[in-house]
Amino acid sequence: MRLEMQTAALAHVPRPSVVAHARYLGLWDGRQPAVPHEAAAVLLYDLGLYAAVGRLPRGIDRYAAQLRPRPEAGSERARLLAALRASRLSLFRIRDRHPEGGVLLDEMGAGAPVRLMDETLASIARPGLPFAARVADADPEFAVACGVLIPASTALLDAMRALPPPPDLGPEGEFAARLHRAALELGVVHGGGAPAGRQGGA
Numbered sequence: 001m002r003l004e005m006q007t008a009a010l011a012h013v014p015r016p017s018v019v020a021h022a023r024y025l026g027l028w029d030g031r032q033p034a035v036p037h038e039a040a041a042v043l044l045y046d047l048g049l050y051a052a053v054g055r056l057p058r059g060i061d062r063y064a065a066q067l068r069p070r071p072e073a074g075s076e077r078a079r080l081l082a083a084l085r086a087s088r089l090s091l092f093r094i095r096d097r098h099p100e101g102g103v104l105l106d107e108m109g110a111g112a113p114v115r116l117m118d119e120t121l122a123s124i125a126r127p128g129l130p131f132a133a134r135v136a137d138a139d140p141e142f143a144v145a146c147g148v149l150i151p152a153s154t155a156l157l158d159a160m161r162a163l164p165p166p167p168d169l170g171p172e173g174e175f176a177a178r179l180h181r182a183a184l185e186l187g188v189v190h191g192g193g194a195p196a197g198r199q200g201g202a
Contacts, residue, residue: 001080002136002144005063006049009084012066013048013059021047024166025181039189043180046134046148050087051173060085080138087136087146089176094129097122102142115142121149132156132179150183159186 022028027035027044035041049059057065064081071078091108098104102117103125116135130152135143150156159182166177183189 001077002084002138002146005077005081005084006045006060006147009049009060009063010045012062013045014053014056014062017051017053017056017059018044018048020053020167021051021177024177025184027184040184042147043184043189046089046146047173047177047180050089050134051169051176053173054168080136083136083138083144084146087134089132089134089148089172089179091130091132091152092116094121094125094127094131096127097125116145117142118145121145148180150179151188153188156182156186156188 018033019028021044022033025040025044025047027033027040033041033044035044052058052061064085067081071081090110092105092114093108095104095106095113098115101119101122102115103122105114105116107114114135116133117139132148132150132152134146134148136146138144156179160178163178163181166174169177
């Protein structure tokens, strides 16, 4: 369901936002986005859905406003849509696998650990592994990944700080744009199957 909503919301991203994000990421050929692989497309889509350019609406908000029929209040669809609109891109470090499924994460700047329901990540998780991800609190007990998952390192953070600021983005959007551009320039996301390497989920 999450993937279904995000895919549908892509059609609601304002074209000027796509152009601005593609130019900043170095994915613009002068007429349209030019993405070398699926992971690059996912980073571009992430900005379109979740980073507003100037006064333009975010793709996910425009989708929510125009969705018909509207999800019934309190329904699973309504809760998931609200969680996607409130999703955050953050830096995490794996603490351990969670005994009831998924992984337990420490989030930079947060006091409480985050339980992320991601069995693919759980299957390869090792304590201490740092990464950046967009997550949504889809349930009171756990969060789900929303596509973007990028290996983190000191080199990545240094590259982010060295980049020029993207135009017309707020602090959260600027963090995402810098992160995605640095990841592309360093080649830590490439080819393969999905958001910054993979896409899965309900």
